[in-house]
Amino acid sequence: MxxxxxxxxxxxxxxxxxxxxxxxxxxxxxxxxxxxxxxxxxxxxxxxxxxxxxxxxxxxxxxxxxxxxxxxxxxxxxxxxxxxxxxxxxxxxxxxxxxxxxxxxxxxxxxxxxxxxxxxxxxxxxxxxxxxxxxxxxxxxxxxxxxxxxxxxxxxxxxxxxxxxxxxxxxxxxxxxxxxxxxxxxxxxxxxxxxxxxxxxxxxxxxxxxxxxxxxxxxxxxxxxxxxxxxxxxxxxxxxxxxxxxxxxxxxxxxxxxxxxxxxxxxxxxxxxxxxxxxxxxxxxxxxxQPSTSAIFNDAPIINAAGNPAISKITLRSGDVLNAIQTQNTGFGPYNTGTQNNNTGVFTLPQHGGNGGQEQQFELPQNDPIVAVSGYTGLWYGWHCVLQISFTSKSGTTYGPYGTMSGAATRIAFEQKAAPGQSLVAFNGTSIVVPMAGGEHSAIISGINAVFAKPSSETQLVTDALNA
The missing domain is CATH 3.20.20.80 (Glycosidases)
Known part of the structure; x- marks a missing residue:
């Protein structure tokens, strides 16, 4: 590099x-x-x-x-x-x-x-x-x-x-x-x-x-x-x-x-x-x-290197469609502990997509991770993209939907579910740059896939303790 x-x-x-x-x-x-x-x-x-x-x-x-x-x-x-x-x-x-x-x-x-x-x-x-x-x-x-x-x-x-x-x-x-x-x-x-x-x-x-x-x-x-x-x-x-x-x-x-x-x-x-x-x-x-110039993103290798810590916060940008998505994952030591000697490691992944739409975020309890991702893809002013996205936790709590789907010509539903014992740890997908009002351009999310995995052993111990 x-x-x-x-x-x-x-x-x-x-x-x-x-x-x-x-x-x-x-x-x-x-x-x-x-x-x-x-x-x-x-x-x-x-x-x-x-x-x-x-x-x-x-x-x-x-x-x-x-x-x-x-x-x-x-x-x-x-x-x-x-x-x-x-x-x-x-x-x-x-x-x-x-x-x-x-x-x-x-x-x-x-x-x-x-x-x-x-x-x-x-x-x-x-x-x-x-x-x-x-x-x-x-x-x-x-x-x-x-x-x-x-x-x-x-x-x-x-x-x-x-x-x-x-x-x-x-x-x-x-x-x-x-x-x-x-x-x-x-x-x-x-x-x-x-x-x-x-x-x-x-x-x-x-x-x-x-x-x-x-x-x-x-x-x-x-x-x-x-x-x-x-x-x-x-x-x-x-x-x-x-x-x-x-x-x-x-x-x-x-x-x-x-x-x-x-x-x-x-x-x-x-x-x-x-x-x-x-x-x-x-x-x-x-x-x-060295920000990637590729339209493809994949956070799975980073999070796997970190021991698959659970997502603790998701930040999104949305308006008519899903403009951007970013996760923060939190794991527990010893091997992914941070620099403060507290047996906790925080991993803030780069944002994928552009800066259009409005920013929204939500935090996730360690004992209630995301187990399903759903939404709609379709054509929006001629561009194929993720129109809307929602998240469902293990307890049934729903976050979203994000994206109004205004201006969409077609809508195709999708749902991705975790296998038993797994939860959402990362995303991979693609983005595309589209023209915006006023002659500017911005990236939006054109495709997204949830990455589910078993939490690291340390995270699982914390989750078990919180559920006890």
């Missing part, structure tokens, strides 16, 4: 050491890794940072390897790396992979430089070995997580030598290789002119609480800056939702009296303890930052 507003796209990390839910492994049907494949989350990723790589000895100098960790079923991080390189590319052939370097311990980039060694030779050997590794493994660049031990053990002079050398060797290749810098905070060991000259983009970890001004004041070029995001609970400065991140990224920032756009969004990460919330918010963020 690439957007005009984000030259380096929407990116995310995976921490290979971790399995979620606990006791699963990569191949478990309910694992965070299979969710990335089944829900095609990888389709929304431009660059995938794989963490964490370590420095290791090579025949000549140093190179990189993925860190060692074991997983259930006798698997290891190297297996996970191989699986992700294969599976992510099958979902999204254009995805690029960055080797994210470890920031703590004795195997950081600082260990390239040995006492009494020649720093230029050490940096050159590493850069050449690095390119060989990336080529052999089908990877596309190096990502530097700048914090912890590496940020204190590497000197400013070594910083300049190493990253200038990597840039030079990268630029000698016929294939483009990327160098990404993701600092948690400014440090005296950073050589800022080298940052601006050597790195393609710089994505501060804003979720650690350090403001943008702290990085700009040190001399990082504004045109290099990306936006570091995080949807994990309990962080010092968490991002609350895809909407909040999209608002900040779309607004951009001002430096030296000039307006700038962010170069990328980099999100930590796809496989935390609330991976369902993270993955779903990432997918919503993609739709907000």
């Amino acid at each position: 690439s957007t005009n507003s984000l030259p380096y796209g929407q990116n995310a990390w995976i921490f290979l050491n971790e399995d979620e839910p606990p006791h699963t492994n990569y191949h478990s049907p309910d694992s965070c890794y299979q969710s990335l494949i089944n829900n095609k989350v990888y389709n929304d990723v431009n660059m995938l940072g794989l963490a964490f790589f370590e420095v290791t000895n090579a025949a000549q100098g140093s190179t990189i390897k993925i860190g060692d960790a074991s997983h259930p079923g006798g698997l290891h991080n190297q297996d996970y790396l191989n699986f992700i390189l294969r599976d992510a590319r099958q979902v999204n052939p254009s995805v690029k992979f960055l080797a994210t370097m470890v920031y703590s311990g004795n195997s950081t980039l600082a260990s390239i430089f040995k006492p009494g060694g020649n720093p230029t030779t050490e940096a050159t050997n590493f850069a050449n070995n690095l390119v060989n590794y990336l080529q052999a493994n089908g990877m596309n660049g190096l990502d530097i997580d700048w914090e912890g031990d590496v940020s204190t053990q590497m000197t400013q002079a070594q910083f300049k030598i190493l990253f200038s050398t990597i840039r030079a060797v990268f630029d000698q290749q016929t294939t483009k290789y990327y160098l990404s810098f993701t600092p948690a905070w400014p440090t005296p060991t950073i050589d800022y002119p080298t940052v601006n000259e050597a790195f393609d983009f710089v994505t501060p970890q804003f979720y650690d609480g350090m403001p943008l001004s702290s990085f700009l004041s040190k001399g990082i070029a504004p045109e290099k800056i990306g936006y570091g995001a995080q949807f994990e609970p309990g962080n010092a400065a968490p991002n609350s939702s895809a909407q909040q991140v999209a608002s900040e990224v779309t607004e951009g920032f001002t430096a030296n009296g000039k307006q700038y756009t962010y170069q990328d969004v980099f999100m930590w990460r796809f496989n935390s303890g609330n991976f369902q919330f993270e993955q779903a918010q990432f997918m919503i963020l993609s739709q907000l930052l």
